[in-house]
Amino acid sequence: MMLPLDLLSGFFAICILLALTPGPDNIFVLTQSALSGRLAGVFVVLGLCTGVLVHSTAVALGVAAIVQTSSLAFNALKILGACYLLYLAWAVLRARPEPLDVTGPTAAAQKQKQHKADYFRLYRRGIIMNVTNPKVSIFFLSFLPQFADPARGSVAGQIFVLGGFFILSTLLIFGGIALLAGTIGTHLRNSARAQNIVNKIAGLVFIGLAIKLATLQQ
Template identity: 55%
Template sequence: MLSPEVLLTFFAASLLLGVAPGPDNIFVLAQSALYGVRAGLATTLGLVTGLCAHTTAVALGVAALLQTSPAAFAILKWAGAAYLLYLAWLSFRAGALSTHAPGGGKAAFPGYGALYRRGILMNVTNPKVSLFFLAFLPQFCDPQSGGVAGQVLMLGALFMLATILVFFSVAALGGRLSLWFNRSRRGQVLTHRAAGLVFAGLAAALLLTDS
């Protein structure tokens, strides 16, 4: 069992990492700006579910495969970039928002389930997250305190909690932007175009990542 001091230090570091600008919080901000705060919350839950997969991968040693196999890393990287480019395409071809979404003034709303799945795919297909966990989590593990795999799972759960706290705040900010942009059809179209650029930029950044 890890000491309370180690757990507190890890949680504080996780909060700081969550606040730092990165693909995931930008993704949450874009979704909540498009569809409102609850959409950002659904996306956050999807991202956190993806973190469960990465935490399990580190605990089982699967993440080491991505570090040692360029082919596995490249396949996952290209799959993630392709999905982000697909989201960019959807955003660029979207017009003004319809009245069929929750609240009567929201855009062609894909549904909270779809946003949840987007969060999962966005996270799971990013090999950088597994490699980050592989480098970050073991630093706080202590083999003399019990099984390392159990410690990794505990630290992963703490990291997810920190992520939820930070990203829920980001979603609230995005929800405020949504209320402002959705006042006019032009603002709605511009929001979609901006989201498309964000997704395309994230795809480009992922493709430029080396193993």
Template identity: 50%
Template structure:
């Protein structure tokens, strides 16, 4: 079994990595601001579920293009005229399953998460302490827990702020444009990223 010191160092590192600005926490922030904390929390659950996929190696280039395409689609949805995910304009809001699925897709199409899992987690294992696969599963579970706490906090805070800001239609349009721009920028960043 891993030592308490190793586990503490890993949890601290995982929490700091989850706090560092990146596609996942920016995605949660943008969705929570535009659609509320509940949307952000459902996306957080999806993102954390998507982390389970990264325990195996996945093709970097395929994921890069799929992830960029999905982000561009989300950006287009937010930037097109008369867009709203809220019922105010007659549009049907996204349901819990759609939000959860959106989080999963966002996470599994982010190749940097796969690279992180392949490069970061093994540094905290010790073959002399027993089964390395079990150690990796434990570390993966701890990372998911850290991400869940951080992204959940982002969802609640940004959802609360967004709720106040969305009470003005002009501000709501501005929030949608900002979120769409964030998604487009993340797509471009993902496309130009290297292995």
């Protein structure tokens, strides 16, 4: 199975443009990178990319068609996603500024252990954010098959290849957002007042995204 180079390059260009378009995922990367640093943003991106893999698999297996045709599945998924966004808003709004100066080997070890746990949590959040958005699954169902042709062999195999290119575009664009926002966030986190402001902004963003997802029509 070989996909034509011109098709792959055109598909990849579309993916780049889609990744650059403001939406819940890149806003999520932006806010988390500013709040928790570049590496935290990268773990969010990895979680989102894992979610893309889930969506690609669902399309390849035909599972996404259920979400598109079933009102119950669609509404259940969007309510779950909206509730999770509200949970994130609640968590970030009640978060306190992190201590800026932590000294001593014991404190440093504890901080390193905490960071590892936080990174895994952010990775998991990225997956849940992406997977619980029914708009994404329907988009993949309508978008990826347009570039697959049964005459080239396994359609499922082609879907996975296209999904891989979508993941690559996500890594490039969202990774760049994470690095840029993380750099800005480094300066913001030098001030407890700035941390409080960023937390409030992030909380409002999550609430707005939850409302937008909850009111999404099939």
